[in-house]
Amino acid sequence: MELDNFMPYQLVLLAESVSQSLSSVYRDRFSLSRDEWRILAALSGLDQAKTTTIIERTALDKMRVSRALATMMEAGLLQKEPDPDDRRNTLLKLLPAGKALYAKIVPMALARESFLLDALPPEDQATFKRALKTLQDRADQLVRQG
Amino acid sequence: MELDNFMPYQLVLLAESVSQSLSSVYRDRFSLSRDEWRILAALSGLDQAKTTTIIERTALDKMRVSRALATMMEAGLLQKEPDPDDRRNTLLKLLPAGKALYAKIVPMALARESFLLDALPPEDQATFKRALKTLQDRADQLVRQG
DNA sequence: TATTGTTATACTCTATAACTATA
């Protein structure tokens, strides 16, 4: 087994590099944690969302989301209010500062994504993206089996 | 921007799942940390290696390698001796227990890799692996630029 | 002065589960 040709190893290294490059945008320039950035992205475009929806859409657990939301609220990025239909739920809404921050970050994030993908011929880009989804399904199976 | 179609996000989630599935082999069953497993793989097949070589081949830093090596030595997996040519260097050598452990883990690791890749048609497998390398080069560029 | 490798330290992240409020 050659480490350099072992796909999981290559994949993890690539993800670390891509992650690092992205975090130089949201973390270094805008002082957002990765979790906060994910929540911001998940909330964008939604007028209002329940916390449980955000938990699903970000693949984060409720504890991480709870802490990230607290920080974001302090920073004036979003608003919480109780759900009148079921007061256990919290309804989340981006404030103008949150929307503005998101609008600043997105173009930079997309530019980095494009810089990466533009290195591949268009048909390989499509294949790569499809492969990511297919492999995710299989990886989920492996994780469930243990 | 849709989080689910943002390639860096998909990539990071996939890497986390694959990582978790692999660590259920080396960590849960054999009590190896990820760093130790990488070092084991990097040393396998080499009769002897300098610590600096391992640092390069594993993409770990010297501090992590130093700590992982200490644990592995305690576990009787490898041996250290000073390099007679330059006594600042350490020469590393897997002991029989280390080789045996590696021989047990590799088939399981390769089986998981195959299970993942077999979900893709052969030509997509090749494209995917090539894409990982191409993207790694670009990601390195991004990281360097900041 | 530079390099190899180890260690100290403080810091951040993570995981488990206990807890409150509501249903």
Next chain:
DNA sequence: TATAGTTATAGAGTATAACAATA
């Protein structure tokens, strides 16, 4: 009894840099 969300706490992992030994 079950769910949404928060908080406490302990443990793991991380980053910086100081350090000893050698060159």
